[in-house]
Amino acid sequence: MDQKSAGLNITIFFCQQIDPEQDVNRRALEKELGRRIRFFPLPCSGRTDSLHIMRALESGADKVYILTCPEGACHYREGNIRARKRIAYTQDLIAEIGLERERVELIALPAGTSSTIDKLARELLAREATLSPSPVRGKLN
Amino acid sequence: MITAERKPITEIKEMIAPYKKVLVVGCGSCVAECASGGEKEVGLLASALRMDAKASGKDVEIKEMTLDRQCVYEFIDQLTDVIDQYDVILSLGCGAGVQAVAEVFPKALILPALNTTFIGQTKEAGLWIENCRGCGDCKLGYFAAVCPITRCAKGLFNGPCGGSKADRCEVDPDVPCAWQLIVTRLEDMGRLDLLCKVHPPADWSKQQGKGPRKIYREDQRS
Amino acid sequence: MMTESWLKKILQSGHFAVTAECGPPKGADPEVVKNKGRILKGHVDSVNVTDNQTGVVRLSSLAACALLLAEGLDPVLQMVTRDRNRIALQSDVLGASALGIRNILCLSGDHQSFGNQPQAKGVFDIDSIQFVQTVRKMRDAGEVIGGDKLTQPPQLFIGAVENPFADPLKYRASRLATKAEAGAEFIQTQCIYNIKRFKEWMGLVRDTGVDGKVYILGGITPLKSARMAEYMANNVAGMDLPEEIIKRMKSVPQKEQRQEGMKIAVETIQELQAIKGVRGVHIMAIEWEDAVPQIVQEAKLSPRPQV
Numbered sequence: 223m224d225q226k227s228a229g230l231n232i233t234i235f236f237c238q239q240i241d242p243e244q245d246v247n248r249r250a251l252e253k254e255l256g257r258r259i260r261f262f263p264l265p266c267s268g269r270t271d272s273l274h275i276m277r278a279l280e281s282g283a284d285k286v287y288i289l290t291c292p293e294g295a296c297h298y299r300e301g302n303i304r305a306r307k308r309i310a311y312t313q314d315l316i317a318e319i320g321l322e323r324e325r326v327e328l329i330a331l332p333a334g335t336s337s338t339i340d341k342l343a344r345e346l347l348a349r350e351a352t353l354s355p356s357p358v359r360g361k362l363n
Numbered sequence: 364m365i366t367a368e369r370k371p372i373t374e375i376k377e378m379i380a381p382y383k384k385v386l387v388v389g390c391g392s393c394v395a396e397c398a399s400g401g402e403k404e405v406g407l408l409a410s411a412l413r414m415d416a417k418a419s420g421k422d423v424e425i426k427e428m429t430l431d432r433q434c435v436y437e438f439i440d441q442l443t444d445v446i447d448q449y450d451v452i453l454s455l456g457c458g459a460g461v462q463a464v465a466e467v468f469p470k471a472l473i474l475p476a477l478n479t480t481f482i483g484q485t486k487e488a489g490l491w492i493e494n495c496r497g498c499g500d501c502k503l504g505y506f507a508a509v510c511p512i513t514r515c516a517k518g519l520f521n522g523p524c525g526g527s528k529a530d531r532c533e534v535d536p537d538v539p540c541a542w543q544l545i546v547t548r549l550e551d552m553g554r555l556d557l558l559c560k561v562h563p564p565a566d567w568s569k570q571q572g573k574g575p576r577k578i579y580r581e582d583q584r585s
Numbered sequence: 586m587m588t589e590s591w592l593k594k595i596l597q598s599g600h601f602a603v604t605a606e607c608g609p610p611k612g613a614d615p616e617v618v619k620n621k622g623r624i625l626k627g628h629v630d631s632v633n634v635t636d637n638q639t640g641v642v643r644l645s646s647l648a649a650c651a652l653l654l655a656e657g658l659d660p661v662l663q664m665v666t667r668d669r670n671r672i673a674l675q676s677d678v679l680g681a682s683a684l685g686i687r688n689i690l691c692l693s694g695d696h697q698s699f700g701n702q703p704q705a706k707g708v709f710d711i712d713s714i715q716f717v718q719t720v721r722k723m724r725d726a727g728e729v730i731g732g733d734k735l736t737q738p739p740q741l742f743i744g745a746v747e748n749p750f751a752d753p754l755k756y757r758a759s760r761l762a763t764k765a766e767a768g769a770e771f772i773q774t775q776c777i778y779n780i781k782r783f784k785e786w787m788g789l790v791r792d793t794g795v796d797g798k799v800y801i802l803g804g805i806t807p808l809k810s811a812r813m814a815e816y817m818a819n820n821v822a823g824m825d826l827p828e829e830i831i832k833r834m835k836s837v838p839q840k841e842q843r844q845e846g847m848k849i850a851v852e853t854i855q856e857l858q859a860i861k862g863v864r865g866v867h868i869m870a871i872e873w874e875d876a877v878p879q880i881v882q883e884a885k886l887s888p889r890p891q892v
Contacts, residue, residue, distance in 0.1 A: 273403055276410035315407060318372035319415040357418035517667070517693050517707065521714035521763060523756075524693050525748030525775055526822035533822030534696045546756050555759075561718055561767045564671065564711040564730060 225285065226255075228351035231359075233260045233278040234343060236289035237267040237301070240331065241339040248339050259347075261339065267291065268301025272312040275326055279316065284356045286326045287346055292333040302330060325353060364393035364484075365457045366491045367400060367477040372411060375453070378474045379412070382450040383422065387412075387476070388442070388464070389429035390456040397491050400455030400477055402429040408455070408476060433460025439467045446471055499569030499576065505557055507548035512565070514541035520562040590687035590742035591659035592631040594892045595865075596771065596800045601858055602865030603886050604661065604773070604802060605629040605877045607653065609644035618649045621874045622656040628878040630889055631688060633661040633773070633867070637668060640700020647677055650686045661744065662686050665694025670710040671719070675729050678720055682739030690744040690773065691716040714767045717745050721768030743768055748775035749786035750825035758789035765798040772799050773867040776806035778849075779825045780856050787862050796862030803857040806869045807876050808846035811835040847880055854884040 225232060241247055248261045260278070264270065267290035278286050288309055290302035306328055313323040331342075369375075379385050387409045395401025409427045416423045428445070430438045433456030442464065446452065451472045454461045458479040465473040481493035496513045502520075503510060512518045516534040523542030526533025530543040549555050595602045605625050610617040618634075625632050632653055636646040650660035662681050664674065681689065693713045697705045711719065711730075720743050722728050727738040745764045749757055761772065777783045783803065790796050808814045811834035818826035830849065837845045850868070857863050866886075870876045881887050 271403075273406045273410070276407055276414075280410045280414050315372075315411055316414075319376075319411050320418065321414065358414045359417075516696050516698075517712070518709040519693060519712040521712050521760075521767075523751065523753070523760075524713075525746060525751050526695070527751045527753075528823055530752060534698055540752070543753055546753050558759075559763065561714055561763060564715045564719075567710065 223351050224348050225351045226347035229258065230284040230351055230353070230355065231258050231260075231282050232343075232347065233262065233283040233286045234289060234339075234346070235262045235264060235267070235270055235274065235278075235286070236339060236342075237291055238263045238265055239291055240289060240335075240342070241337070244339040248343070251340055251343055259343065261343075266296065266301040267305040268296070268303075270305040270308055272308050272315070275309070275312045276315070279321070279325065279356065279358060282356065282359050284325065284353055284359070288326070288328045289342065290328065290330050292331055292335065295333065321356070321358070322353060325356065364396050364482070364491075365459070365479060366397045366481055366483050366493075367394050367457050367479040369399050369404065369408065369455075369477055370475070372408075372415070375408070375476050376412070376415065379423075379451060379453060383424065384449045385412070385423060385425045385451050385453055386445070386449040387425060387427050387453045388433070388455065389427075390433040390460050391429055391431045392433075394455060394457055394460075394477065396485065398489075400457070402427075405429055405455055408453075430456075433457075434463045436463075436467060439464050442468065497570065498565065498567075499572075500566055502562075502565075505562065506545045507552065507554075507557075509541050509545045509548065511541055511545070514539075514544075520565065521558075588685065588687065589740075590631075592661065592688050592771070593742040595630045595890065598890075598892045600890050600892070601886065602631075602800070602802060603629045603881055603889065604631045604633060604865065604867045605874065606633045606635060606867070606869040606871070607649065607874065608635050608638065608871060609646065609649040611641065611643050613644065615644075615652050618644065618652045619656055622653045622658050624874045625877055626656065626658055627889065628881050628887065629868070630865075631659040631661050633663055633690060633869075636663045636665045636692070636694065637700070639695045640667070640697045640702060640705070642701060647681060647684075647686075650681065651684045654685050659688065660686055661688040661690050663690045663692060664716070665692050666709055666711055666713060666716050667694035667697060667707050668705075670708050671730055674711070674716060675719065675723065678723060678739050678741070679735070682741055687740060688742045688744065689720060690746065691720065691769075692746055713745060714764055717743060717764060717769050718767040725768075742770055744771040744773060745769040746774065747772050748823045749777075749783055750775060750779065751823040754786070755789070757786060758793055758795070761790055761799070762793050762795045765795050769799055771802065771864075773802045774804045775823060776804040776869055777853055777857070778830050779827050780853055782825060784860060787860055791862050800864040801862060802865035802867045803853075803860075803863050804867045804869060805850050805853055805857075805880075806871065807850035807873065807880060808834055808842070809873060810839065810842045810846070813846075843876075847876060847883070850880050851883045854880070854886070858884075 244263050270288055275286055290305050296302045309328045313326050317323050387405050389402050389405035390400050405427045409425050413425050432438045453474050453476050455476050461475045482495040483491050483493040486492045494513055498512055516532050527540040530540050532538040532540045607621045634646045634649040646663050650662045653660040691713050697707045724738050727735045747761050814831045814834045817824050854866050868877050
């Protein structure tokens with residue numbers, strides 16, 4: 223079953239350079255899924271902060287994606303490398319409280335990708351749901 | 364600065380397990396600089412603990428606060444109005460901070476979330492290295508500003524030892540031989556003469572003290 | 586019991602001295618020490634006893650030296666500053682002298698992280714050079730650190746170690762001068778495989794004139810096998826074991842490697858005897874004390890002189 227049908231809460235942090243029209247392109251999905259999808263654009267994926275990922279998980283995200291520009295193509299040179307290190311740190315932290323590392327996933331887009339945030343998000347939602355709803359969710363969410 | 368590292372979460376969880384209301388208190392000074400106890404780290408830890416509580420169905424309130432410094436009364440005082448609302452304070456201060464807070468609030472339970480480690484410098488982003496052992500009798504002037512007590516594994520004052528090879532310490536190949544560094548620097552300065560005389564034994568009483576050491580300044584007292 | 590140091594007498598009379606090493610057991614059996622003593626007796630002038638070498642707990646050097654004394658040998662008490670503060674060190678110096686031990690070798694010691702007690706607190710209250718200075722002052726001025734007077738000064742011939750193969754190379758010669766100034770009377774070096782480099786070092790030493798101030802004994806450790814050679818080359822801090830030596834050891838079948846190792850040792854000793862400023866050899870046959878008599882004989886250093 224794909225993630226959308228499984229009703230998982232998805233949060234996507236992404237580098238703005240990926241889709242300069244992102245504020246328009248994401249509206250359709252936001253309308254369709256409501257609180258099940260949240261988008262956080264960043265000026266550069268290097269600005270990914272462990273704290274933001276933790277807050278996303280804490281507020282009920284089952285899966286957090288961080289989308290970065292392809293390796294070597296970062297607008298700001300090393301942003302995607304920094305993102306990778308911080309995500310690893312966050313994964314170590316959630317592992318310490320028994321959450322699966324896979325709940326946080328970095329995706330470096332393949333070189334030459336030209337897409338919209340809407341298309342990318344739908345591709346992610348279409349992926350097989352391998353995680354159950356987060357134990358952090360509790361009964362209300 | 365004083366450096367510290369966060370204790371493993373399993374250890375912290377065990378410490379706060381009996382309590383229902385926890386205030387996680389950070390410090391904006393040394394531990395913020397070494398990314399272990401500042402406001403952000405308070406956020407990360409509190410978030411992790413809250414998620415853990417939710418996931419295990421535990422009913423516990425975990426709040427956050429950060430003081431500019433945990434080792435000075437004027438800042439610790441900011442806790443006065445709120446401390447009674449909590450069962451326990453989980454401090455991300457260094458050992459000095461934890462104890463200072465406990466002294467101001469002797470009836471409160473203050474727990475340490477960090478393991479305080481050493482006095483050191485930020486050598487690079489993400490890399491902190493010990494460089495001072497607080498011996499109370501600084502001799503850096505004789506050793507080209509390389510502390511032999513801290514940076515020589517054997518604390519030699521007339522080094523190097525026979526295990527120094529390719530400017531590495533015999534104990535750990537990642538550790539540079541402090542004495543190689545001292546000799547090289549003094550040579551470059553043309554001051555190898557500083558090593559001609561035998562450096563006498565240190566006065567360790569200045570470091571060890573008779574129990575905790577103190578500094579008393581009458582002119583600074585109110 | 587005011588017997589003089591035998592090692593000192595041999596060196597002062599101009600003979601090429603031969604000392605060996607005795608490693609105490611990891612246990613309380615005095616017979617082990619006595620047996621090693623019996624193997625070495627008469628074949629060497631003096632016997633060093635190591636002090637919890639590499640931070641592994643062994644029968645104490647002081648006790649082992651007393652046992653060797655009783656066997657009629659002239660022991661060299663090795664004492665490291667890693668395990669004892671200045672109170673204990675100075676106390677043991679007095680104790681050693683009272684027991685009749687007449688030689689002491691002052692070292693810092695291998696770091697405690699190498700041994701079987703890595704959680705121990707390394708003391709390092711004073712370093713080896715400060716220790717040399719301390720013993721010298723106890724002996725010649727009858728004083729402990731701080732100036733308090735001793736009722737009777739210890740009687741000890743004072744030694745230190747040097748590693749000609751550790752870095753910084755240039756500095757190793759001037760460091761020797763500092764040790765001489767601190768009061769060292771004899772020096773035993775780390776074991777020599779790179780005789781060329783050793784000769785270079787001796788050249789630097791002679792330039793400073795220190796060879797006239799301290800008796801230098803070159804260290805020799807016979808190789809038991811090619812594997813030992815490789816191990817030492819890669820794992821022992823401060824060791825310089827040239828590739829040719831390893832090749833030479835590998836070139837003979839395993840059964841003959843011990844003999845080859847002894848041959849190399851004998852050849853090196855013969856080279857040492859020809860170097861100006863080298864006054865003796867210190868044979869460290871680790872757990873192979875029975876190789877010593879043969880080595881001494883083949884190096885034509887038998888029988889040992891009587892002075």
